[in-house]
Amino acid sequence: MELLTPDLGLIVWQLVVFGILFFVLAKFAWKPIVSSLHEREQSIDDALEMAAKTRQEMAELKAGNEKLIAEARAERDALIKRAKEASDALIADAKAEAQKVATEEMDKARAAFSQERANAVAALKADAANLSLEIAEKILRNQLADRSAQEKLVSDLLSDAKLN
Amino acid sequence: MKKLYFSNILAFLFFAATSVFAQEEHHADSTAEHATEAVTSHSEAGEAHEEGKLDLGHLIMHHIGDDHKWEFAHGVSVYLPCIVKTEKGIEVFSSSNLEDEHGNPVEYNGLKLEHGKIHAVDGSHVLDFSITKNVASMLLSAVLLIVIFLSVAGSYKKRGLQSPKGFQSLIEPIIIFIRDEVVKNNIGEKHYRRFLPYLLTLFFFIWFNNILGLLPGGANVTGNIAVTLVLAVITFFVTNLNGKSTYWGHIFAMPGVPKWLLVILTPVEILGMFIKPISLMIRLFANITAGHIIMLSFLGLIFILKVWAVVPVVTLFSVFMNIIELLVAFLQAFIFTMLASSYIGSAVEEGHH
Numbered sequence: 414m415e416l417l418t419p420d421l422g423l424i425v426w427q428l429v430v431f432g433i434l435f436f437v438l439a440k441f442a443w444k445p446i447v448s449s450l451h452e453r454e455q456s457i458d459d460a461l462e463m464a465a466k467t468r469q470e471m472a473e474l475k476a477g478n479e480k481l482i483a484e485a486r487a488e489r490d491a492l493i494k495r496a497k498e499a500s501d502a503l504i505a506d507a508k509a510e511a512q513k514v515a516t517e518e519m520d521k522a523r524a525a526f527s528q529e530r531a532n533a534v535a536a537l538k539a540d541a542a543n544l545s546l547e548i549a550e551k552i553l554r555n556q557l558a559d560r561s562a563q564e565k566l567v568s569d570l571l572s573d574a575k576l577n
Numbered sequence: 578m579k580k581l582y583f584s585n586i587l588a589f590l591f592f593a594a595t596s597v598f599a600q601e602e603h604h605a606d607s608t609a610e611h612a613t614e615a616v617t618s619h620s621e622a623g624e625a626h627e628e629g630k631l632d633l634g635h636l637i638m639h640h641i642g643d644d645h646k647w648e649f650a651h652g653v654s655v656y657l658p659c660i661v662k663t664e665k666g667i668e669v670f671s672s673s674n675l676e677d678e679h680g681n682p683v684e685y686n687g688l689k690l691e692h693g694k695i696h697a698v699d700g701s702h703v704l705d706f707s708i709t710k711n712v713a714s715m716l717l718s719a720v721l722l723i724v725i726f727l728s729v730a731g732s733y734k735k736r737g738l739q740s741p742k743g744f745q746s747l748i749e750p751i752i753i754f755i756r757d758e759v760v761k762n763n764i765g766e767k768h769y770r771r772f773l774p775y776l777l778t779l780f781f782f783i784w785f786n787n788i789l790g791l792l793p794g795g796a797n798v799t800g801n802i803a804v805t806l807v808l809a810v811i812t813f814f815v816t817n818l819n820g821k822s823t824y825w826g827h828i829f830a831m832p833g834v835p836k837w838l839l840v841i842l843t844p845v846e847i848l849g850m851f852i853k854p855i856s857l858m859i860r861l862f863a864n865i866t867a868g869h870i871i872m873l874s875f876l877g878l879i880f881i882l883k884v885w886a887v888v889p890v891v892t893l894f895s896v897f898m899n900i901i902e903l904l905v906a907f908l909q910a911f912i913f914t915m916l917a918s919s920y921i922g923s924a925v926e927e928g929h930h
Contacts, residue, residue: 422705422712423712424803424806427807431778434782443773445734446752449738450756
């Protein structure tokens with residue numbers, strides 16, 4: 414039963430020792446330790462949060478960059494397309510123009526050629542007529558000794574001449 | 578008279594609440610009886626061993642109790658100062674004055690030791706505030722705690738937000754464990770910081786004293802009812818002085834219970850207010866004392882049986898028990914802190930019905 418009887422002396426000493434221990438530890442140990450722990454945890458949390466935020470910003474930045482690149486690429490494609498269209502149109506125009514000019518030239522040439530040909534034929538006809546006349550004159554001079562022969566020849570010549 | 582009354586209540590609670598310890602004590606008693614029997618039969622066999630006549634029960638009770646000198650080993654004692662308030666005034670003297678060279682109590686200044694307690698020879702009232710073995714051990718633990726935790730606090734101040742290093746990294750997980758798993762879990766995010774210093778002090782005080790008690794020659798501080806009584810009473814006051822309206826509401830008018838039932842429930846709840854700290858007091862005292870008794874009983878087996886062959890078995894068992902006790906030392910400190918936090922937590926809890 415002695416075990417179960419608390420001694421007054423020990424109770425008083427325990428109160429004193431525990432009380433002093435509590436005040437000393439609370440002021441000089443627990444306060445700095447607990448606040449340091451809290452601060453450190455806070456700073457770790459902050460750092461982690463910051464890292465996550467930065468990562469997200471980076472991702473956003475990357476997405477933005479990709480978007481920009483895609484836009485630039487699209488613009489470039491559009492530009493190239495437009496340029497190609499323009500050049501195609503230009504070529505087509507030029508072709509058409511050239512065709513037109515060529516046709517005109519051909520027509521002109523053809524007209525000139527027909528003219529020339531007509532002129533040449535006319536000249537040739539004139540030359541041929543003159544030549545025939547001269548030949549005829551010479552032949553006539555020789556052959557047309559009599560009148561009937563002369564007349565026959567003239568009529569033949571005339572009928573031949575109509576063939577031209 | 579008042580003291581006697583109190584110890585009667587304690588005794589009643591003791592046997593009612595902890596049958597475990599009751600068995601333990603019974604075990605110790607029976608071991609003591611065995612010891613006496615064994616020794617008697619031994620001497621009856623004709624071998625006269627004067628020093629063999631040991632009363633193990635008395636020896637164990639002496640070891641787990643308080644004393645005015647600190648006996649580290651047989652014959653190696655430190656005499657502690659006695660501080661006594663008698664009718665003549667306060668007297669301070671060494672406890673070596675109270676016994677002769679054979680360890681028998683002698684009278685000094687009208688004071689004499691009776692069963693380890695200082696009494697006045699003339700029967701007048703004496704108040705004993707001596708630095709006993711338990712007080713000395715407690716002071717030692719307090720010095721140890723202050724030195725250790727002030728140095729740890731120093732490294733926190735020095736290292737700032739850097740990661741812990743050295744001794745700091747040994748202590749830090751324990752502090753964080755107590756803070757997060759014990760205090761924060763039970764008291765809640767809002768109030769826990771207020772009670773953290775008390776509960777940390779409580780935990781480390783109990784733990785350190787438990788461990789110091791396990792050392793050879795160590796005192797049984799946390800296995801002393803006066804020590805656990807003070808810790809329980811402080812916890813009682815911390816709990817009830819911080820009681821919120823919800824807490825008192827649950828004691829005096831449990832919500833959601835028919836009025837007539839309150840007649841039964843309210844006294845039970847009021848009783849509960851006191852039973853909680855009393856259970857804290859008895860649990861720690863009983864567990865630590867029981868551990869000491871078991872260890873001493875094992876070692877006592879050697880002296881009872883007086884057979885060499887028993888030594889390895891006893892050694893093995895003692896080592897095993899010592900390891901268990903090391904665990905118990907932590908566990909009981911943890912449980913005390915855990916329950917204290919849960920009582921405080923229930924007191925500061927906000928209504929959520």
